[in-house]
Amino acid sequence: MKSHLTFDFTVNKETNTVFVQREFAADRHVVWDAYTQAEILDQWWAPKPWVSKTKSMNFSVGGRRLYAMCGPEGEEHWAIQDFTSISPKKNFKFFDAFCDKDEIINTEMPSSTWSIDFEDKKDTTLVSITIGHKTLADLEMIIAMGFQEGFTMALDSLDELVSTIKK
């Protein structure tokens, strides 16, 4: 079933934008909850073996989510999301920046602006995520950081694979 779900991932270096689109086999209000409720977000936001831990979340315009991406070696990457616009079950927007656990924003790390759209399809919900960066260098830095996390992820799958082979 998974293979029928649309997945699109585009990086536009002219506009310093990442565009991600994915269909989900669930009703729009359920998908909306999964993106906007901390306890559900933490179950999927971090690619394993990373874990997402939301310390606080006030999902309202002007509100903030403070969370950490925790790595297998004890790494903690703290970030905030400041909600700038919410149209219930249709779209929400936020400003994303790296910080420390005391919410002091790290201005040396790239920030980004996110817009997430939810749309009904026949039996699914289509989610479109647009992530804007200030400069191409910012975008490349984010990609490089993704590389780090993706790499640990790949190593983890390798571990799993190796343990399956052993058995």
Add this chain to the structure above:
Amino acid sequence: MRRDVFQAIADPTRRAILVLIAAQAMTPNALAEHFDSTRQAVSKHLRILTECELVKQSHTGREIYYELELKKMKEIDNWLEQFRKIWEARFTQLDSVLSKLKHTKK
């Protein structure tokens, strides 16, 4: 100490240097004019970028020009694939969370 491309672009000044020399090859002095930091600080950043092979030097008369090493910058493009995989992994996790949510509702 071993240096990698990630480390090179983790610093905002170094990223700014890369953006500047992407447009045209520049001397350390010309680069330093764009920053509040000292010429020595800029040289240190250039040394790190050179060690990571993100920039290369060319000599014109007595001047040293720094330019972008395009081949190495391409490595960053290759990382895109990893970035895409993160999103895929994230969404696969969301698929199972959603199916769990559906079952609890029923």
